[in-house]
Amino acid sequence: MQDRTKNTDATKRPRGRPRAYEPETALRHAADAFWRSGYAGTSLDDLSAATGMNRPSLRAAFGDKHDIYVKALSDYWDRKFALMGEVLAPGRPLAETLLQAYDAALGIYFSGEGQPRGCFVVGTAVTEALEDPVVREIVSDGFIGLDARFRDRIELARAEGELSADVDSDALALLASATMHTIAIRARAGRPREELQALARKAVAAICR
Amino acid sequence: MQDRTKNTDATKRPRGRPRAYEPETALRHAADAFWRSGYAGTSLDDLSAATGMNRPSLRAAFGDKHDIYVKALSDYWDRKFALMGEVLAPGRPLAETLLQAYDAALGIYFSGEGQPRGCFVVGTAVTEALEDPVVREIVSDGFIGLDARFRDRIELARAEGELSADVDSDALALLASATMHTIAIRARAGRPREELQALARKAVAAICR
DNA sequence: TGAATTTTGTACTTCATCGCATAATATGTA
DNA sequence: TACATATTATGCGATGAAGTACAAAATTCA
Numbered sequence: 001m002q003d004r005t006k007n008t009d010a011t012k013r014p015r016g017r018p019r020a021y022e023p024e025t026a027l028r029h030a031a032d033a034f035w036r037s038g039y040a041g042t043s044l045d046d047l048s049a050a051t052g053m054n055r056p057s058l059r060a061a062f063g064d065k066h067d068i069y070v071k072a073l074s075d076y077w078d079r080k081f082a083l084m085g086e087v088l089a090p091g092r093p094l095a096e097t098l099l100q101a102y103d104a105a106l107g108i109y110f111s112g113e114g115q116p117r118g119c120f121v122v123g124t125a126v127t128e129a130l131e132d133p134v135v136r137e138i139v140s141d142g143f144i145g146l147d148a149r150f151r152d153r154i155e156l157a158r159a160e161g162e163l164s165a166d167v168d169s170d171a172l173a174l175l176a177s178a179t180m181h182t183i184a185i186r187a188r189a190g191r192p193r194e195e196l197q198a199l200a201r202k203a204v205a206a207i208c209r
Numbered sequence: 210m211q212d213r214t215k216n217t218d219a220t221k222r223p224r225g226r227p228r229a230y231e232p233e234t235a236l237r238h239a240a241d242a243f244w245r246s247g248y249a250g251t252s253l254d255d256l257s258a259a260t261g262m263n264r265p266s267l268r269a270a271f272g273d274k275h276d277i278y279v280k281a282l283s284d285y286w287d288r289k290f291a292l293m294g295e296v297l298a299p300g301r302p303l304a305e306t307l308l309q310a311y312d313a314a315l316g317i318y319f320s321g322e323g324q325p326r327g328c329f330v331v332g333t334a335v336t337e338a339l340e341d342p343v344v345r346e347i348v349s350d351g352f353i354g355l356d357a358r359f360r361d362r363i364e365l366a367r368a369e370g371e372l373s374a375d376v377d378s379d380a381l382a383l384l385a386s387a388t389m390h391t392i393a394i395r396a397r398a399g400r401p402r403e404e405l406q407a408l409a410r411k412a413v414a415a416i417c418r
Numbered sequence: 419t420g421a422a423t424t425t426t427g428t429a430c431t432t433c434a435t436c437g438c439a440t441a442a443t444a445t446g447t448a
Numbered sequence: 449t450a451c452a453t454a455t456t457a458t459g460c461g462a463t464g465a466a467g468t469a470c471a472a473a474a475t476t477c478a
Binding site: 222223224225226227252253254264265268273274 | 434435436437438439443444445446447
């Protein structure tokens with residue numbers, strides 16, 4: 001048997017000096033920094049301060065600034081899609097479902113400590129997408145994916161007779177995505193949460209009319 | 210009479226060495242640089258290269274980087290509002306009017322040499338709006354102004370019987386703005402112009418249904 | 419106890435960025 | 449022609465940013 005005096009955990013530790021951070025929470029803190037100031041507006045020192053890691057550790061763990069950003073961006077999409085997957089599940093009226101989707105999004109857009117921050121993608125990645133092919137593809141694929149989720153859910157409502165049979169599910173899905181985008185933009189532009197909730201209600205009513 | 214041998218223009222020139230640039234075109238070129246790389250991603254050297262002016266001249270003419278950006282942003286809104294004012298004028302069917310509004314917007318979003326660039330506000334200012342109160346207010350005011358233009362035009366169509374009397378003009382205006390925003394975002398994310406034109410057609414059909 | 423291993427922390431180098439000081443240039447005015 | 453004026457052009461200094469080399473620290477393994 002092996003000696004385990006120094007390792008009280010059940011999990012087997014790797015060999016050298018243990019990490020002083022959890023990779024997932026560190027990446028989350030790095031994302032917070034990017035979320036605040038954007039990609040170009042965030043320095044490695046900012047990331048270092050946000051994560052509590054020094055620059056060499058940051059590099060060893062996640063790569064350079066661009067690598068860190070791409071990881072944070074992908075992680076954001078993952079969480080957003082997971083959330084939307086839950087919220088858009090069938091079983092409730094379409095209007096209620098859409099409203100909850102926007103409410104869930106607002107929960108993310110106003111998740112900053114003290115101040116709102118909008119959508120990570122719309123607020124930071126869209127700016128970089130023009131000159132950064134990697135970011136551009138991640139952003140583009142995400143938007144298309146969200147369109148598809150909305151379309152599937154709306155098409156379901158149409159098939160079940162909740163919407164008139166002659167509506168265009170694609171068109172309504174685009175309006176649903178557009179509403180998400182406009183909320184994301186306005187949140188970062190400082191519009192208050194209640195105003196955006198009211199906007200969502202009006203938009204949903206118009207889409208489901 | 211004064212001697213005018215050196216001044217062939219009819220306009221009275223100021224006293225010292227003449228400027229080597231036109232302020233308006235220089236500001237436009239500076240805006241192009243910001244439009245490409247965003248506020249934080251653009252250096253004074255970039256602006257210098259884009260305008261052909263050296264840094265001291267830039268500063269003397271427009272102030273520091275932030276001043277230049279704010280001037281470019283305000284100028285962009287001015288031109289966009291002028292364009293929307295023309296396009297949203299009454300006299301044609303609402304659907305045709307909205308379609309032309311999106312077409313005009315696409316004309317701006319694809320006005321870059323060779324490559325698309327999206328909306329200056331959505332693509333660059335929204336990122337800064339979070340931490341820059343001056344930018345935030347300009348952005349927010351602009352969005353609210355565009356909402357109002359759309360609402361007025363839609364309300365006119367409703368009052369004239371073009372839309373059913375029980376539609377909510379505010380709600381439809383929000384969808385019209387949202388459609389503009391989603392087009393702006395997607396253009397910067399690299400979606401082709403034809404796709405966005407098709408999107409606009411579907412959105413307009415759904416809004417005016 | 420000591421070697422091996424992995425991470426941390428400090429510091430150094432290089433380059434970019436910004437503001438400003440100063441000289442050169444091009445005009446109008448006397 | 450000389451001078452005043454306003455701009456352009458060059459360059460310096462301080463600061464920030466990014467990458468990396470190297471020693472110190474904390475752990476596992478023999």
